[in-house]
Amino acid sequence: MPESAREIEIKITDNEEGLKVREIMSGKLKLSSREITRCKQFEDGVMIKKAGDAQYKLIWLKETVSAGDILKVKIYEDTDNSGDVIPSDDPIDIVYEDEDLILLNKPGDMVVHPSYAHHLDSLSNALAGYYLRTGQNHVVRTIGRLDRETSGLLIFAKNRHAAAILSNQKGNMSKRKEYLAIVSGVLENEQGTIDAPIGQEEGVRMIRKVMESGKEAITHYKLVRQFEDYALVRLCLDTGRTHQIRVHMSYIGHPLLGDSLYGKEIKNSHGMKRAALHAAHLEFMQPITGKELSFEAELPEDMKSLVDF
Template sequence: MTDSYSFTINNETGRIDKFLTEKISNLSRTRVQELIKEKDILVNGKPVKGAYKINQNDEISVTIPPKAPLSLEPENLHLDIIYEDNDVIVVNKPQGMVVHPSAGHPDHTLVNGLLYHTQELAKSPEGFRPGIVHRIDKDTSGLLMVAKNDLARQSLENQLANKTNKREYLAIVHGNFDNLSGVIDAPIGRNPNNRKQMAVNPKGKTARTHFEVLEQFKDYALVKCILETGRTHQIRVHMKYIGHPLAGDPLYGPKKTLKGHGQFLHAATLGFEQPTSHKWLEFSVQVPKIFQEQLEKLRK
């Protein structure tokens, strides 16, 4: 179904993308720019450029065509399967891989690789996340647990909700620490000034991260972070909040940082209760090569 909107500018000012994201809920600035390029946004009946600034009495028309449905195609992505039984799969996701398909990433995702590996994946309410019970960011590497049936999905989701599983991360962060361990207890929500970012926000959801400094270098440190909750970008937001943003982080870190392919963050250890046998399972994987090479440079 196509959605259409029209606005007449009165006293508003500023860029058209900012104006429309405030007027139309669930419309991001990125999506506005896409619609401008497709000439689905017109001002006074004519297409405009992405940086157009609105003027008094402008007549803006917006047409939002329906997005093509996501198709889940199996792909042989040579996944690194660490463990598998009748209920769960533990996979070591490489840096740069998105977990599930979305409008911006329709294929080459972890889900596409899982569908090639097995047809036994728990159904998801959204349809495009079979087996997925938790996520890690595209440029974060490491361990994920995947549910192969509905019983397993319910069990793993309950463990996440009840905070009974174990998720430990390794991160290279900026700066040195006086306190070598601590707990960051600060709610996280959408950054009101930047829709792409999350931030510590009093109106956000409860978020707790435990950290322990493992090594300190000149201007950097290696830190272990243990998640108690699992909010979007939680470690990245919390470490920035205490003045130690992740090295290489393009969204939350400084411009002068370590060279890599995004933030130096690795889901190193994962533990949970097996859904059927109730046996405790725990797995650890080494950091990827680029992470290890950067550590060796810092140690020198």
């Protein structure tokens, strides 16, 4: 028996009158055929309250609905992921949380997922600990990604259904995400677009570079403030290649301060111990309600100290 369920109530509109229950579940809730079938495996998985009725009653998937009806669907899932992510007591910075997702402000120089070298100190470990302490029974599901050195906004879905819908938004979401970076040197242009393919050299696992055989990569940047030998810039991406901002800014001669991979020629990183990159702004739609959400995350102290004086 599944350990957790997300209960969703839908009020049927005039435009939806006459549709079958299955059509509402697949069209409005974006449930797959497998998920719809699974809902019906349980006696209260799909129920309806007709206009004027006081209680819900069972309904078949082939039955039609009327305007004003309230359809209640329980989306079940297994949540036993013991051994996958070990909970830790590390704190997390919660920007937003609801029944379907949690948005965190990731610290810089922290990995998102557990690995051989970071078995207990990843952001996922910290989130698993938060779930445990607050009595929430969720699998840790990341939407999108951030490099270890990058700080800022990152979404985790709380259930399989929300994860699927948010993952389908990722392409558009990346274009509604903005980064702040501190780059070396004096920018000649206050704004620009870098359109240069990025690839991986054979036999080199970590480092990416601009190369003709690479995948399309497009980065837009705009100067926020110029300092003597570094600048604060705001960036957005049309594509989401690994290390894209770091590679592109280095390619045009302005690597990020503190970037040990792509900024080795920087003479003075002004105390930055990581690549100075922060996911500062994110817009997306709540996966169940469809409500537009927009968030900002302030610069972390290591970057803020260089631009806030």
